[in-house]
Amino acid sequence: MGSTIDLKIAGCWSHARRHFANVTKALGKEKAKGTLAEEALKRIAAIYKLENELQHLRAEERKQQRQLKIKPHVDAFFAWVKSHLLEVLPKSETAKGFTYCINQEKYLRVFLDDGNVPLDNNAAESAIRSFCIGKANWHLIDTIEGAKASAIIYSIAETAKANRLKPYNYFEHLLTEIPKHMDDKNLDFLDDLLPWSKNLPETCRK
Structure with a gap:
């Protein structure tokens, strides 16, 4: 009998930032300043910065540091997204970004519990x-x-x-x-x- 493999779907943070990047690209850096899209990108960039500092660690150590240093930023990001969801037009690019992140939250958090899972694909x-x-x-x-x-x-x-x-x-x-x-x-x-x-x-x- 073959063994059963327990597979988990992990979300991609590069895809999570895509809609927000589209907004800043369309508006230009100056006009994008102070927008929710720009703030979303800053928060995601902070997560990436911390993750990059852990690349030299072994998987188990990386998991521990992710829980300690990155999880609070991830928690804060999703709380922030949900608190601003009703402030944007439903069909806007920023709203699409917020909705994507909320729908993918469970999968975007997977990397926190496994040091072998990358932040994106x-x-x-x-x-x-x-x-x-x-x-x-x-x-x-x-x-x-x-x-x-x-x-x-x-x-x-x-x-x-x-x-x-x-x-x-x-x-x-x-x-x-x-x-x-x-x-x-x-x-x-x-x-x-x-x-x-x-x-x-x-x-x-x-």
């Missing part, structure tokens, strides 16, 4: 950007199995990059080592081939 979007740009070149992948195989390869490549490996060298190492174990029933050898394994050769590392 910018890194993930950056990772898939090259594939989106090159999608016109993928027309030859015209079967379900081909798409699955491609997804696996792309995932391995991006995981290698995230672990500061050279993708080409890493794939070369995999294709050299895996065939040596094709008849093995014990798959423990795969542990040494994972992107974060300390047993990978230095030629795979940046």
Whole structure:
């Protein structure tokens, strides 16, 4: 029997700030001064600033510091948003931003309880950007199995990059080592081939 994975949806603070950024962009910096949109951006920026100071910490330490330093700012942000919701026109961009934040509050708070969860999904979007740009070149992948195989390869490549490996060298190492174990029933050898394994050769590392 397979094990059940407990998945949680985490909100993206970059998306939360988007509507407010649209307001200041449309008005210009001078006209945007003193607006609720500008204040919202300042409050979100303060959360990002504190988060950036925790990047060097391990996950558990980051979680503790988030609870101690960032949670009060997050609590204050949502309290502030709710207190000003009725002060803006329902169809305005600022109102859309407020409504988005309120609807996503449960998900935007997830990062506070897990040091491994990032504040936004910018890194993930950056990772898939090259594939989106090159999608016109993928027309030859015209079967379900081909798409699955491609997804696996792309995932391995991006995981290698995230672990500061050279993708080409890493794939070369995999294709050299895996065939040596094709008849093995014990798959423990795969542990040494994972992107974060300390047993990978230095030629795979940046």
